[in-house]
Amino acid sequence: MSELLERDGVRGHLHRPAGAGVAGLVLTHGAGSDCDTKLLRAVTDGFVERGIVVLRFDLPFRQRRASGPPHPSKAAEDRDGVAAAVAVMRELVSVPVWAGGHSYGGRQASMLASERPGLVDALLLLSYPLHPPAKPEKLRTEHLPGLRTPSVVVHGSKDPFATTDEMRSALELIPAPTTLVELEGARHDLAPDKFPVVERAVTAMLDLL
Structure with missing residues (x-):
């Protein structure tokens, strides 16, 4: 069951499972x-099939x-x-509330969680954009040492925004439990019709419960 939701500056779609939710995810x-x-x-x-709102x-x-x-100057508004x-x-x-997103959205969610510890109970980062393509020296890791929120990172092995080894090294900076889910052959879009991104992301997040 889903419904359009517009309130308090939030615009999106709210999806409820059939029974009582075991967690809530903003995505x-x-x-x-x-x-x-x-x-x-x-x-x-x-x-939603696994009981998450x-x-x-x-x-x-x-x-x-x-x-x-x-625009980079407005990133704080996106975190808001x-x-x-x-x-x-x-x-x-x-119930526990998780935040997550794809690429830029996940990065902003992780920066918010670093700025405001305890705001969410866990993070789901889909294709975290560790650096711009072909610019591995421009790492986006400044906030990771301050991130104390358990995190699941879903990463495609052919993602131009990070190699798997680069992602592993970055996650070592986080002083909280982290799970790296690697999808062999997937690129930045994670192509859910070709790769088991949904099944593996859901399983990894539920394991945090």
């Missing part, structure tokens, strides 16, 4: 897309305009958008 998109991507829809369905939502930059990438979605979910459920 958002990457820099070039919105919350209606094939990946987010597939991941949402997989979690999911809010699939658009970040503030996407609410402002239908296309185009986010994740926090607003978490607040809505906290009002809806009395």
Whole structure:
């Protein structure tokens, strides 16, 4: 069961499982897309089938305009958008609340969790953009040593934003339990129709419970 949700600056789709939810997940998109991507829809369905309440939502930059990438100067507003979605979910459920997203969305969720310890109970990072393609020296790891939230990172072995070894090294910076789920042959989009991204992401997150 799903419904459109627009409140407190949050715009998205709320999906409820058949029974009582065992956790709540707020899930958002990457820099070039919105919350209606094939990946987010597939991941949402997989979690709902396993008893998770999911809010699939658009970040503030996407609410402002239908296309185009986010501007770096507005990234804090996108983190505020994740926090607003978490607040809505906290009002809806009395179970653990997770935050996650694909690429840019996951990065902003992880930065928010580093800035505000305890805001969420776990993170799901799909294709974390560790560095720009072909620029491995520009690592996006500054906030990781301050991240004390258990995290699941789903990574494709052919993702140009990080090699698996680079991702492993980055996760060692996080002083909290981390799980790296590698999908052999997958690229940045994780192609849920070709790879078991949904099954493996759901299993890894439920293991945190």
